[in-house]
Amino acid sequence: MTSPEPEMTPEPDSKGRLRLWLKLLKVTRSVEADLRESLRTEFASTLPRFDVMSALSRHAEGLKMSELSGLLKVSNGNVTGIVERLVDDGIALREAVPGDRRASRVRLTRKGAEEFARQASEHEHWVNELLGALEADEANAMIEQLDRIIREEAQ
Amino acid sequence: MTSPEPEMTPEPDSKGRLRLWLKLLKVTRSVEADLRESLRTEFASTLPRFDVMSALSRHAEGLKMSELSGLLKVSNGNVTGIVERLVDDGIALREAVPGDRRASRVRLTRKGAEEFARQASEHEHWVNELLGALEADEANAMIEQLDRIIREEAQ
DNA sequence: GGCAGTTATTTCAAGCATAAACCTTTAAGC
DNA sequence: GCTTAAAGGTTTATGCTTGAAATAACTGCC
Numbered sequence: 001m002t003s004p005e006p007e008m009t010p011e012p013d014s015k016g017r018l019r020l021w022l023k024l025l026k027v028t029r030s031v032e033a034d035l036r037e038s039l040r041t042e043f044a045s046t047l048p049r050f051d052v053m054s055a056l057s058r059h060a061e062g063l064k065m066s067e068l069s070g071l072l073k074v075s076n077g078n079v080t081g082i083v084e085r086l087v088d089d090g091i092a093l094r095e096a097v098p099g100d101r102r103a104s105r106v107r108l109t110r111k112g113a114e115e116f117a118r119q120a121s122e123h124e125h126w127v128n129e130l131l132g133a134l135e136a137d138e139a140n141a142m143i144e145q146l147d148r149i150i151r152e153e154a155q
Numbered sequence: 156m157t158s159p160e161p162e163m164t165p166e167p168d169s170k171g172r173l174r175l176w177l178k179l180l181k182v183t184r185s186v187e188a189d190l191r192e193s194l195r196t197e198f199a200s201t202l203p204r205f206d207v208m209s210a211l212s213r214h215a216e217g218l219k220m221s222e223l224s225g226l227l228k229v230s231n232g233n234v235t236g237i238v239e240r241l242v243d244d245g246i247a248l249r250e251a252v253p254g255d256r257r258a259s260r261v262r263l264t265r266k267g268a269e270e271f272a273r274q275a276s277e278h279e280h281w282v283n284e285l286l287g288a289l290e291a292d293e294a295n296a297m298i299e300q301l302d303r304i305i306r307e308e309a310q
Numbered sequence: 311g312g313c314a315g316t317t318a319t320t321t322c323a324a325g326c327a328t329a330a331a332c333c334t335t336t337a338a339g340c
Numbered sequence: 341g342c343t344t345a346a347a348g349g350t351t352t353a354t355g356c357t358t359g360a361a362a363t364a365a366c367t368g369c370c
Contacts, residue, residue, distance in 0.1 A: 017286040018279050020294040021186065023301045028183040029228060030308060031176065036328085048356060066318060073184060075358050080320060082356080102318040102365045124173050131172040133307040138300060139175040145297060146178045148288040153185060191358085201358095203326060221348060230328050235350060237326080257335045257348040 031130050038126050043119050048082050050123065053091065053108065053116040062095060062107035091115060186285050193281050198274050205278065207237050208246065208263065208271045217250060217262035246270060 032047065039045045055071050056063060063071070069079045083106055086092040091112035097103040108116060131139070187202065194200045210226050211218060218226070224234040238261055241247040246267035252258040263271060286294070 014279055014283040016291045016294045016298075017283050017289065020289070020298050020301075021282045021286060023298050024179070024183055024186075027301045027304050028179055030305065031179075033228070034308070040329090046355075064318075065320090073188070074356090076319070077321075077359080078357055085355085100318080100366070102363095104319085124169055127176045128169040128172050130308060131176060131304060133303040134172065134175070134300060136171045139171045142297060142300060143171075143175050143178050145289060145293060146175075146182045149182050149286060150178075150185065152288040153189070153285060195359090201325075219348075220350095229326090231349070232329085232351075233327050240325085255336075255348080259349085 031127075034130055035123070035126055038122070039119070042122060043115075045119065049086060049091075050119060052079070052082050052086060053112065054120065056092060056106065056108045057113060057116045057120070060107065062105035064097070064103050064105055066103075068106060086112070186282075189285055190278065190281055193277070194274070197277060198270075200274065203237050204241060204246075205274060207234070207241060208267065209275065211247060211261065211263045212268060212271045212275070215262065217260035219252070219258050219260055221258075223261060241267070 036047050039047060039050055051072055052068065055068060065079055065083070066076060068083070069076045072079070083092060083094070087094060090109055092106050093109050094104045094106055097105050134142070191202050194202060194205055206227055207223065210223060220234055220238070221231060223238070224231045227234070238247060238249070242249060245264055247261055248264050249259045249261050252260050289297070
């Protein structure tokens with residue numbers, strides 16, 4: 001009474017994984033859109049700026065441009081523009097790296113650190129509400145599965 | 156011996172949900188980067204183009220610009236540019252909507268439909284490999300949880 | 311010391327994305 | 341008919357993003 005096995009099924013779960021990917025995309029974009037909107041209306045800022053500030057806030061000693069783009073997994077030229085605007089706004093500053101005149105180190109100004117603290121606190125609330133449908137154990141389980149995807153990708 | 160309830164813990168799982176969000180972002184961006192790279196090298200195309208073609212392929216009768224931007228959840232003006240380039244490349248075309256001279260209907264050309272079929276097939280393989288760390292039941296479970304997030308968001 | 315190769319970063323062109331302003335057409339009241 | 345409001349789209353200004361090319365500085369080798 002079991003259904004007959006089809007002869008040729010090279011990737012049995014293919015459709016399910018595709019569906020998962022589309023759903024992942026949908027959720028991520030939706031949450032991102034909400035966060036962007038909140039950052040815009042509450043802080044007149046953007047997600048890329050927040051991401052850069054977040055990375056800088058975890059490295060008080062500063063980061064080189066290439067370290068920054070490596071952490072955020074974005075292109076090198078991309079960071080140039082974002083940091084430029086942050087510097088113009090007094091949020092970040094560039095320091096010379098002694099012994100290497102090519103490089104510069106970027107870090108948050110006092111004002112930038114204070115501003116980020118405010119934004120990060122709100123950001124955490126927003127995320128907590130947006131993902132409120134999941135309980136702590138569900139969230140942790142999902143984190144583990146996502147970690148497996150990341151590890152596999154890195155080979 | 157039970158631990159006393161803290162007076163003020165408005166959002167106990169806040170940190171876990173924040174971690175989950177950062178992980179979701181990481182996975183999504185990583186997969187997106189791989190897919191973008193593949194689309195670029197194999198088909199000289201981009202993700203936004205693929206998304207538009209995908210939507211159009213599911214609506215052979217064509218879509219109005221506003222329907223398209225609604226489906227993809229992107230801004231109206233955004234779609235204008237992408238469709239413009241697809242039309243220039245002979246992938247899509249615009250038709251007048253009888254009885255409404257404001258609107259136009261976009262659909263894939265024959266060439267566009269064939270091209271999308273090729274790309275979609277490869278795309279499914281890529282996704283299947285990128286998410287290969289998850290089994291079918293895990294994928295399905297995650298889809299359900301993600302659906303809960305989406306539903307909650309819509310209120 | 312010179313110079314080949316590497317590393318750090320910026321610049322550039324093209325495309326993507328948003329929000330806001332705008333234009334045209336349609337629909338609704340009166 | 342005329343006015344007004346809404347709907348469908350495009351345009352514009354600004355910013356994000358990439359990949360490639362350019363620039364500059366450093367490193368090592370002979």
